[in-house]
Amino acid sequence: MKQPLIELQNISFQYDYTKVLSHLSLTINEGDFVALLGPNGSGKSTLLKIILGLLKPTTGAIHLFGEEASKFKKREWIGYVSQKANAFNGGFPATVKEVVASGLTKKLGLFKRKATNQQDLIREALQAVDMLPYLNRNIGELSGGQQQRVFIARALIAKPKMLILDEPTVGVDQENVAIFYQLMEKLNKEGMTLVLVTHDMSVVESAVTDVACLNGKIHYYGSKEGYEALTKEQISAWYSYSIEQEECV
Numbered sequence: 001m002k003q004p005l006i007e008l009q010n011i012s013f014q015y016d017y018t019k020v021l022s023h024l025s026l027t028i029n030e031g032d033f034v035a036l037l038g039p040n041g042s043g044k045s046t047l048l049k050i051i052l053g054l055l056k057p058t059t060g061a062i063h064l065f066g067e068e069a070s071k072f073k074k075r076e077w078i079g080y081v082s083q084k085a086n087a088f089n090g091g092f093p094a095t096v097k098e099v100v101a102s103g104l105t106k107k108l109g110l111f112k113r114k115a116t117n118q119q120d121l122i123r124e125a126l127q128a129v130d131m132l133p134y135l136n137r138n139i140g141e142l143s144g145g146q147q148q149r150v151f152i153a154r155a156l157i158a159k160p161k162m163l164i165l166d167e168p169t170v171g172v173d174q175e176n177v178a179i180f181y182q183l184m185e186k187l188n189k190e191g192m193t194l195v196l197v198t199h200d201m202s203v204v205e206s207a208v209t210d211v212a213c214l215n216g217k218i219h220y221y222g223s224k225e226g227y228e229a230l231t232k233e234q235i236s237a238w239y240s241y242s243i244e245q246e247e248c249v
């Protein structure tokens with residue numbers, strides 16, 4: 001049986017006055033390729049921060065890799081590529097090699113290893129995203145899509161068991177979007193669990209296996225085929241849902 005890597009049970013969350021998530025439950029299993037879809041302001045970033053341990057839910061339980069989240073020590077098993085990972089301009093003073101190496105700081109054990117080993121790890125991570133020839137280039141000189149692949153390498157160098165990517169195709173041209181999804185498909189086939197967080201509903205055209213529709217709560221979570229069978233009315237009810245309105249009635 002597949003191991004559950006992220007289990008959220010009955011999670012609710014509110015900032016001071018804004019209710020954002022309500023009674024949300026979601027399980028992501030080993031090997032899954034999940035698209036987490038939601039319109040602007042639907043709570044995607046908030047949910048990510050909860051999963052990454054940066055915010056504490058108001059109520060509910062979280063288990064990571066089968067362990068209660070507060071006891072879970074292997075945070076490096078969850079790799080994260082942020083929304084701003086492809087927005088460096090020409091003046092940014094770091095090489096591709098340096099950016100990828102900065103992913104090692106979390107894993108102190110690896111960071112302290114011999115420099116030769118570190119170089120091998122950097123090369124291996126860049127090879128995995130097909131960016132090895134750019135090793136010594138300045139990150140700011142690369143295209144948005146290339147920068148994004150470097151940041152995926154930065155996450156991969158810590159040997160995560162799953163990768164969460166926040167709005168990975170924003171600012172990436174169409175050709176690089178296609179290359180990005182090929183890379184995701186390859187990583188997933190090699191066993192990487194993937195979660196793509198996006199407001200772009202077209203991501204389900206790729207090799208995604210499961211889709212979660214979020215807007216304050218989970219409106220649908222199941223197979224891609226099940227998502228594609230949703231009616232226009234169901235999708236528009238999900239998109240126009242307001243957590244505040246529901247909680248007031």
Ligand SMILES: Nc1ncnc2c1ncn2[C@@H]1O[C@H](COP(=O)(O)OP(=O)(O)OP(=O)(O)O)[C@@H](O)[C@H]1O
Pocket residue numbers: 015016018020038039040041042043044045046047199
């Ligand atoms: N620090 C904060 N304090 C108060 N309210 C916040 C804070 N961060 C986000 N919010 C509010 O919480 C709601 C959900 O925001 P969140 O950033 O999680 O949504 P999102 O789905 O990631 O949006 P987007 O697609 O625009 O990035 C929004 O109404 C937002 O204004």
